[in-house]
Amino acid sequence: MDIRPKITPIYQTSVFKFEDLNELESYFSEPGSRYLYSRNGNPNSDELADAINRLEGGTGAIATGSGMAAIFAAILAYCQAGDHVLCAADIYGGSSTLLNAELSRMGITVTYVPFEQFYDLQQFVRPTTRLMLAETISNPLLRVADLGRLAEECHWHGLKLVVDNTFATPVITRPLALGADIALHSVTKYLAGHSDVTAGVVVAADEAIAARLKQIGVIYGLTLSPMESWLAVRGLKTLRVRVREHSHNALVIASFLANHTGVREVYYPGLEQHPQHALAAKQGAGMFGGMMSILLADDAEAVNDFMRRVKRFPFAPSLAGVDSSLSYPLGTSHRALTSEQQQNLGITTGLVRLSIGIEPVEELLADLEQALA
Ligand SMILES: *Cc1c(COP(=O)(O)O)cnc(C)c1O
Numbered sequence: 001m002d003i004r005p006k007i008t009p010i011y012q013t014s015v016f017k018f019e020d021l022n023e024l025e026s027y028f029s030e031p032g033s034r035y036l037y038s039r040n041g042n043p044n045s046d047e048l049a050d051a052i053n054r055l056e057g058g059t060g061a062i063a064t065g066s067g068m069a070a071i072f073a074a075i076l077a078y079c080q081a082g083d084h085v086l087c088a089a090d091i092y093g094g095s096s097t098l099l100n101a102e103l104s105r106m107g108i109t110v111t112y113v114p115f116e117q118f119y120d121l122q123q124f125v126r127p128t129t130r131l132m133l134a135e136t137i138s139n140p141l142l143r144v145a146d147l148g149r150l151a152e153e154c155h156w157h158g159l160k161l162v163v164d165n166t167f168a169t170p171v172i173t174r175p176l177a178l179g180a181d182i183a184l185h186s187v188t189k190y191l192a193g194h195s196d197v198t199a200g201v202v203v204a205a206d207e208a209i210a211a212r213l214k215q216i217g218v219i220y221g222l223t224l225s226p227m228e229s230w231l232a233v234r235g236l237k238t239l240r241v242r243v244r245e246h247s248h249n250a251l252v253i254a255s256f257l258a259n260h261t262g263v264r265e266v267y268y269p270g271l272e273q274h275p276q277h278a279l280a281a282k283q284g285a286g287m288f289g290g291m292m293s294i295l296l297a298d299d300a301e302a303v304n305d306f307m308r309r310v311k312r313f314p315f316a317p318s319l320a321g322v323d324s325s326l327s328y329p330l331g332t333s334h335r336a337l338t339s340e341q342q343q344n345l346g347i348t349t350g351l352v353r354l355s356i357g358i359e360p361v362e363e364l365l366a367d368l369e370q371a372l373a
Helices: 021-029 042-054 065-079 093-106 148-155 207-219 225-237 239-259 277-281 299-309 340-345 360-372
Strands: 060-064 086-090 109-115 130-137 160-164 182-186 200-204 265-267 293-295 325-327 353-354
Touching: 042 060, 060 065, 065 093, 065 182, 065 207, 086 093, 093 109, 109 130, 109 207, 130 148, 148 160, 148 265, 160 265, 182 325, 200 207, 225 325, 239 265, 239 360, 293 325, 299 353, 299 360
Parallel strands: 086 109, 086 130, 130 160, 160 182
Antiparallel strands: 060 200, 182 200, 265 293, 293 353, 325 353
């Protein structure tokens, strides 16, 4: 029987068979001709990595067990003990914890760069500085980095630019096309998009780095399982339509909330009053994504009240699913920061992060309206 499935089946196997020693030898002499062991490579994880590599316009990619594994792999691709990295001060909480608590023990040190100083790195750079890690659209205040300018500044100082493109997705911004050396994602978020997978990906602009990433993934055991890869591939197929809908709904909701007396501030790059609105419009193909943060009264009870009243925004500390949700940066993603760091970043008691889904926007508006009434 000639079985020809339209889509790639799940190769739920940890290992692959060989006919004899000759076939084993061809595995090594003809790379890409066969599979050996799923940690080293599997049709499903390769399909995911290849698909995202195409979207990001890279020369090669690896799928990882999480977004954290992707960040770890990216830093290891360029750094060893004694090296120094720059990191945007506005960054995912897990990234700063990785740098502060773990990579520091391996002899890799970090300096945080405030958003205002991104394009003037001179004072932060040391002879041992290898790279800068930054997000296209920052978490949780939605600040937008000018990646072309940042890449130029990094390269001027001999640094690589590693971009966490999770909030933007390649539909909105392709960092490699703007000069970044690596684009990475928490695939858990928009790329998979359905809140049912934990995964990551790292995409390299340079072939040698792509090969090094592959090696790091295999040796550190950071690679992704077949089932998770398959789910992520399935989600990825609708990325373009989802991001369009997320962006559309978010702009409608941000405009509504910006005019609501119960909301002190709305952080959304699609609003004209956002400080990087013009840049976001140019860099983002006219779309601004589905993430925003809002400032309620700086009072935990006001936040609790809002969380209990909204029906369509469950408090679930993640983001980017097709169904809306909300999160609380101070208590979750940015919990590990000192209170001074939190204050400096504007992560205060009243700050709530909304992940706008693709539900009918009138339903989301009605829900927010009753919750804020
Ligand atoms: C969630 C997230 C991560 C971490 O990804 P995991 O898949 O949870 O490991 C990294 N960066 C950003 C911007 C994120 O939102």
